[in-house]
Amino acid sequence: VNLAHQEEESVSVSVHGRAGHFVGRFDAMASPCELLLASQDKALAYRLTHLAAHEAKRIERKFSRYLADSAVQRINRAEGRPVEVDTETANLLDYAAHCHALSDGRFDVTSGVLRRAWRFDGSDRLPSPESVAALLGHVGWQRVLWQRPWITLPPGMEIDLGGIGKEYAVDSTAALVRQHTDAPFVLNFGGDLYVSAPRPEGPWQIAVEDPRADGAVVRTLAINRGGLATSGDARRFLLKEGVRYGHILDPRTGWPVPDAPRSVTVLADTCLEAGMLATFAILHGAGAEAFLREQEVQFWIV
C-alpha cells in the first residue's frame, strides 16, 4: 500500500507562453504567485512552476500560525517549555534575532500578540491604553530564551514569522529554481519578488500591481536582478479625530509608529533584504525616507 502522497496537497498550476518567456501561475501564501522563465522549454517551465509551488506550500505549511502541526505552533503551544527546532526554523529564528538587534528592538517577531488589542478595520475604535499595556508584558524578543536549537517562550508569548516568511519563501524558492536552470527568471509571490538575471533582450519589465495602495496603482519597473518587497498596507488603519493610525506597531510601545508611510517598496539584492529594509523604514516613522537614503537602495514610498 503506498500512502506516500497522502499528505501532499495538490497544487494547481498553469503555464502560458508569452513573448520570449513562459509564465507559470499558482496560489500560495494567500497571494497569486508567478514564475516568469526566459526559456523556450515549456516542459521545463511546467516542472519549475510545480517545484516552486510545492516549495512555497511547504514553507507556508511549516511556518503557518494557524496549522496545529506547524513549527511555529509547536513553539507557541509549548506553555513555557523548551522546544527543539529543526535547522531551517533555527536559521529563521537566528535571522529574527539579528533583525531585532539591527533595528534596536523595532522589529520583533513576538509583537503579533498586540493584534489581540488592535483591529485595523478602518473604524475609529482605538484600544484602551490599559489593554495595550497589559499585552506589552508578553512582547519582547529579549524575554525569549533562544539557545539554538532550543527556544523557550515565557507562557503567554507567541512568535509570528509572518514578517519574514513570504520574503524567505521567495529567496528560498528562487535558490531552488536556480539549482535547476540557468535561464533568467522572475519569481513573484504577490508583489514580493526576486529577479535572477536580465533577459537577453534587456531587463525584465515588471508591472507591480500594488494591492496595498488606494486604488489600482500600477508601476512598471525595469529590473535586471535583485529582490523587491513592499511593506505596509494602505488599507489597514484606524482613523480617530483626524489622526491616522497605521497598522505597523512599535513593539516597544504597543502603539502604531507615528507618521509612518503607508507603504514602502524597496529594491535590494535579495527579497529578504528588501523586505526587511522596507519594514525597518516604516518603523522609523517620519524618518523612513532618510533611513532609506542612508541605505543606498532604490525605494518607493506611498
Add this chain to the structure above:
Amino acid sequence: MQLKKPPLRQALALASCALVHGTAHGAEGDWKLSGALLSYDEKDRIAVAATTLFATKDLGDERSLTVRGVYDSLSGASPNGASATTTPQTFTGASGQSAYTTPAYQLPTKKFSDERVAAGVDYVTRTSPTSGRTLSADISKESDYLSMGGSATWTEDFNNKLTTLAFGLGGSYDTVQAKGFPTGLQSTSAAATTTCASGGGGGGGEDDEGGGCEEDGKIKTTLNLLTGITQVLSRRSLAQLNFTLARSDGYLTDPYKIVSVVDPVTGATVDYLYEKRPSARTSGAVFTQWVHNFDQDVVHLSYRYYRDDWGIAANTAEFQYRFKMGEHLYLEPQYRYHVQTTADFYHHSLTDGQTVDFASADLRLGAMTSVTAGLKLGLTIGNGELSLRYAHLTESGDSHPSDAIGVQRQVDLYPQLDANIWTLGFVTPL
C-alpha cells in the same frame, strides 16, 4: 553588487544570505559527534574497555549519513566451560597451547586478551514526505573473527504521522578463523595428541568425524527480519511494538569452550570434551516499549520476550526514569531485570558414558537471572550532552543444581557474575 554597502545593509545581506543558503534544499549541516568511553569490569573475569564514536552529518533534503566506529579491548579470564571441582584442574589447549591450572573450588577460566575494531555506516533518506529508508553496512574484526553485515529498514508514516510502520531486513556473514577447530564432543586429551592436518576438514561443518581439529575458517550466516509499529498516543506518550525473527546457520560453536565429564558416582572430573552446538538457531522476539513525558521528567518502560529453538525463553523488563533537575541537569535511575530458561543442550557437566548430540557449558546458555541497576547523571547544553553512568550487573544461576553428583555438591556450579559498568558519554555540539 556594490562592493561596500552601508553597515546595516551589509549586516542584513549577510544574515539573509546565511538564512537562505544555510538552510535551503541540499544544504549540508555540520558533523554531529557523539561517543562514549565504557569500562565493563567483571569481578575475577573479563574486563572490557570500549570506545565508541558516532558522527552524523545532515546531507540536506532529509538525508543523513552516520559513521560509527568502535574499538574494544578485552582482557582477563574467560570461563572455559569446565565446572569447578574439589581438586585443582590443569588444562592443555589444542594445538599445543600452554597449560594452566585452576585451584580447587574455583570456576576454571582461561586468560586471554583480544581487540575488536568495528565500523559501520547508516544512510537515512526520506523517499517521500511519509516514507523513509535506512541502509546500513557493518564490519567487525577480532583476532580470529570477522563479521560483515548489512541491513535495510523502511518506514512509512500514517495517520498524520502519528503511526509509523517499520520493516527491516538484515544479514551478516561471519568467518571464524580459530587456531584449529576441535571436533565437537571429542576429548581434549585426544585432540591434544592428534596432529591437525592442514586443509583436512574443508570446513564441512561440525558433523565431520575424524581428525582432532580442522584449520579452515568456519562460516556463520545470520538473517534478521523486523516489523514494528510506533504509535504516538498523545502529545506526551509514545508506544512501540516490534517483532523480530532471526535465523543463524553454520558454525555456532565456541571453539575454545569445553565441558567437564564427571564420574557418575563420585562426581569427580575425569575428562573434558570440546563443546558442540547445533548448526542452526532460529529465534523470535517481541519488544514493547512505552515512553511518557511528564512536565519535566521522562519515563521509559520496556518489556521483551525472546524464544529460540535451542530451548531458551527469556523475559526482560527495563525501567528508566529521568528526573529533570533544573534547566541543564538530569538524573536517571535505570533498572533491568532479565530471566531466562536453559538451552536444551546446556549441561554444567556431563557424566562419564552419557551420550548426547550436543553439549555446552557456556554459562550464558544456562538458566539465569540477570539484574542491572544503574544511575546516569546527564548535563544537557543546547543540543549537546555530557553524561556519566554507573551500573552494577549481577548474573546468577543455579549454583547447586539437584543433579549435582558427589563432590559437585560441594562446589558452586553457577558462580555469580558481578560487573561494574562505567560509561562516559558525550553528544556535540556542547
